[in-house]
Amino acid sequence: MQIEQTEGFWLHERYEFSLAELAELSGLPEADLRQWVDEGVLMPTNPQAPQWSFGLDRLVTVQLACRLRKDFELEPHGVALVVTLLERIHALESEVRDLHAKLPRVIR
């Protein structure tokens, strides 16, 4: 059995990359990604600029959209709707987590 050592890299919104790099990393054609930008699944950090940039954390969204498309056989509008709702759920869950963290435990 081989053991391989490798260095990890955080998918953090502060790292940015181009549409071509996003396509390369996700293994999706640029045309699909453009369609998702049009549908609002995917937001560039600079929607007005000629060359779009994306936060590296968008890769997570692209992979989610990709799984939903394949596993639920959804068309682009359906993908956009589900991704929007799931991201809202995730935002709410993270808010609940934050509130729990800030809530003092009862000290006996």
Added chain:
Amino acid sequence: MKYKDYYATLGLERNATAEEIKKSYRKLARKYHPDVTKEPDGEEKFKEVAEAYETLKDTDKRVAYDQLGSHSPGQDFRPPPDWEKAHSSPGFSFDDIDLSDLFSAFSGSRQHTGRNGVKAPIPGQDYEANAQISLEEAYRGTELELNLSVSEYDESGFPHRVQRTIKARIPKGATDGQRLRLSGRGGKGLMGGRDGNLYINITLHPHPLFRVSNHDLFLDLPLTPWEAVLGATVQVPTLGGKVRLKVPPGTRSGQQLRIAGRGLPKPREGAGDLFAIMQIVVPPMPEEQERTLFKALADISTFNPREYLERS
């Protein structure tokens, strides 16, 4: 090769129609898909359901699967001799192959062969793994050993299950729900296709003292009533060792004091903060003298915290 009953997985009879197969798959996918539900073992169950659907929805694959006959699930079996001849090259062994790899290889060879028979590059598969680490590990960075069961292709282009152990260095900057990419550590690309990546979802073990919100930490800090009134300097634990915190006079319960830069380190630079939440605690069983002093305080104090309630 171990037999899997794809019809039973989808809750169907062997004579189910294509429409029934699709309907049943969609129902089970909504129930178990890890992106849309929190069903325990959802991921495992969804994989089984998806594998069954992947084969049964395709007419050619379904015919080939049906020709394997019916066995009990998990039972070791050999495909009929003419089946082996039709679906493999000479010298190929079915012994250590997974049924799902066998059927995905069917579509692999079909999809990736161009019109003139030229094989196009096949990118390696991306893998995903979950890892739970402690808060201390997130603070310092750590090394994880991941055991993955993946399919890899042999020289003749057939997939086999292999166990791979990957040592991953988790740099500082982790927090709950963050994802890490290990470049090129997914499946191997074929015909010049890129290697897949490995993605790790990080979750943190709950810590007995600190609660996490992004890169900030929260800690309950108990104070005595007199410390709260008079102010005090108290020792506070942090992930990087103890620090002394000045509690100002007149501190209220629930007030937060920020200890800058003592949270979790952020990926590129800087760190979150540590917030100490003040908790005024009373002695559970005061001594006689303590009671006397509190009584004296009660007699002379004019402080009324409920004034606003009495006014309304």
